[in-house]
Amino acid sequence: MGSLECLEEKYPIIDSEFRQFCASHNILSVEDFLMQDLYALNIVAEQRSNPEKLKLGITQILDVMNNQHQPWLNGQELLENALLNKQSLSVGCDRINALLQGGLRKGRLTELVGPSSSGKTQICFQAASYAATHGIANVMFIDTGNSFSPKRIAQFVNKMSNHVIDQESLRRIMNKIVCHSVYDILSLLDILHQLEINLKHQNDFQVMMLIVDSLSSLITPVLGADGAHGHALLVQVGFMLKKIAYEHNIAVLVTNHMVASEGGSLKPALGERWKSIPHVRLHLSRDSSNNTSWMSILGHPSVATGVAVEFEMMCS
Structure with a gap:
């Protein structure tokens, strides 16, 4: 600004x-x-x-x-951006990849919303593991709830490899996943600002995926304490995430938990002002009794709202 x-x-x-x-x-x-x-x-x-x-x-x-938004783009610029950012990163699940027309699209901000224990963090682990196993650049994982588990990541890596890989290969893959623990929104803004600097000025610093698990746990405290200030911070974080995705061709994935509405039903915690910020919005639910999960489209540029797939969570 x-x-x-x-x-x-x-x-x-x-x-x-x-x-x-x-x-x-x-x-x-x-x-x-x-x-x-x-x-x-x-x-x-x-x-x-x-x-x-x-x-x-x-x-x-x-x-x-x-009221801050990205600058308007004309049709030619949108076409060039679509061609530039057409590559998708697999999340390690064929059915989810098919739903998303290839996976998590580079250059886009994707939101994954779901109730507690629906598997949002597991999807993040799975996506990070697959990207680190099959890509050449880094995955940055921002952990806001002390839930990052190297052991769990190793399980995903082994599962995707269909065999127990040697320690040297595992170490190489794990080194591609850079985890930062963040417990307040201002620290998140600092990390995103530093990430921008590193991406612009360090030629050897490459990131293919950025994960924030969970964004809502940082934002909702300030939304409740001071509505105007909290909403301004929400817009600022959303703008920075989209800017990083767009300018550096990175797939950005954030998670958002759910809270009870006045009528008792569940709703996404980040509220109405957030809805228009992500390029893609996904809803995750799970039946823990039989390990069945569902992912449905809440918003997508080229997939109809409500389209869903059923799948089994890996490493559950």
Whole structure:
């Protein structure tokens, strides 16, 4: 987004006085703004001589972030992008690959939503294992719930190889999966920012798949604590994930848990504002009594909503 100054022409409320207030808290850009505790910032604003103007400026920047979208592309640019990013990465299950017309598409953000114990993390392990086993670049796995299991990954790798592979080969495959443990949304933004820098400036740093398991566990606490701030962070994370996918031709997979709605039925935790952000939205469910799982389309550029497949979870 750049500096706050570049917003003044379109949003006069973000003037030199407002920017001076922000600068006194080391806020020089929209990104800096999102790293702040807005509750504390509003308290400080209340103590100034013009609190309403300052709070209006804070709200204006939140609105800018909420309305942020990727630039419009014309038909030729969309065609070129489709041809460039046509490669898909298998998730290690033929039926899921067929549902997704090849697997997880590079250049796209895919969301996997499902209730607790439906197998979302297992799908992430399976996709990461297959990519690391058959690809030449790295898989970055962002673990937000302390659920990453090297032992489980090794089981998937062995299963996909149809035999127990030697330790050297296993070590080589495991080294391709880079895991980061993240427990708050600001740390996630820091990691995504550093990933962008590495992808742009380190020629030997290659990533083919990025997994965030689970995105909702980081976002929902701030959605509940401060709606406006939380939704701005949600948009910012979504924008960064799509930007990384698009600019570096990476398949991005995030998981989203489900919560009870007012009527008692389950709904995706990230809410309505998130629905339009991912390129692909998938729903996962599971019958634990017989190891049967179902994956259905919630949103896809070329597959009808509601189309589903039944499969058995690997290594269950």
